Amino acid sequence: MKPVIAVDGPTASGKGTLARRLAAELGFAYLDTGGLYRATALRLIRSGSDGEDVTAAVAAAGGITATDLKDPGLREEATGNMASKVAALQPVRDALFAFQQAFAADPPGDAPGAVLDGRDIGTVVCPKATAKLFITATTAARGARRHAELLARGEDIALETVLEDLRARDHRDSHRAAAPLKPAADADLLDTTELDIEAAFFAARKLVTARLARQA
Numbered sequence: 001m002k003p004v005i006a007v008d009g010p011t012a013s014g015k016g017t018l019a020r021r022l023a024a025e026l027g028f029a030y031l032d033t034g035g036l037y038r039a040t041a042l043r044l045i046r047s048g049s050d051g052e053d054v055t056a057a058v059a060a061a062g063g064i065t066a067t068d069l070k071d072p073g074l075r076e077e078a079t080g081n082m083a084s085k086v087a088a089l090q091p092v093r094d095a096l097f098a099f100q101q102a103f104a105a106d107p108p109g110d111a112p113g114a115v116l117d118g119r120d121i122g123t124v125v126c127p128k129a130t131a132k133l134f135i136t137a138t139t140a141a142r143g144a145r146r147h148a149e150l151l152a153r154g155e156d157i158a159l160e161t162v163l164e165d166l167r168a169r170d171h172r173d174s175h176r177a178a179a180p181l182k183p184a185a186d187a188d189l190l191d192t193t194e195l196d197i198e199a200a201f202f203a204a205r206k207l208v209t210a211r212l213a214r215q216a
């Protein structure tokens with residue numbers, strides 16, 4: 001079994017940046033599992049569906065291609081909000097499960113391991129992961145980060161709107177019946193509120209290195 005690193009946490013906690021850097025540093029394959037839910041959502045938005053139609057949502061999840069995962073529309077705020085709605089549907093989660101598990105079990109490019117980030121990697125997708133990080137930060141810190149990110153991308157949006165969206169998504173992701181966002185019992189918690197990206201990466205790498213050494 002090749003080592004798997006699970007990086008979970010709420011929206012704008014910094015988990016994506018950390019996971020990507022960990023993967024680059026270790027030479028592991030990287031999968032942004034949120035991108036799968038976002039790609040499902042984007043297909044639904046573009047076909048005019050409201051995300052309530054489970055059959056349409058499952059079909060959208062099953063139709064995702066590599067091109068979908070590179071679509072700039074994935075990063076839009078509306079896509080993220082729709083993603084958190086369709087992610088609450090168990091049949092959609094089921095439709096995306098096998099791909100995520102196969103990626104972890106047999107990382108593409110014959111990579112020596114895999115890093116997956118999401119909400120349920122350490123709890124559901126890879127419960128036996130070698131290292132599990134659960135990344136958090138206060139709502140205010142995450143809101144400010146997401147707001148700056150959206151402004152830099154040219155989306156004209158008020159901070160208060162970003163905070164409202166964030167709270168709604170946190171609530172949906174944490175309170176849904178299907179794979180709710182929560183730390184695995186054996187996860188290492190990392191609060192990035194007071195850390196810049198370098199300090200957060202240093203802390204994450206230290207935690208992961210200790211877990212990898214324990215497995216070796």
Ligand code: C5P
Binds near residue numbers: 035083085088121
């Ligand atoms: O991480 P990101 O913001 O791209 O994820 C978008 C949405 O997809 C999240 O709000 C969450 O509802 C859902 N998601 C999930 N399980 C994952 C990854 C993402 O439910 N493993």
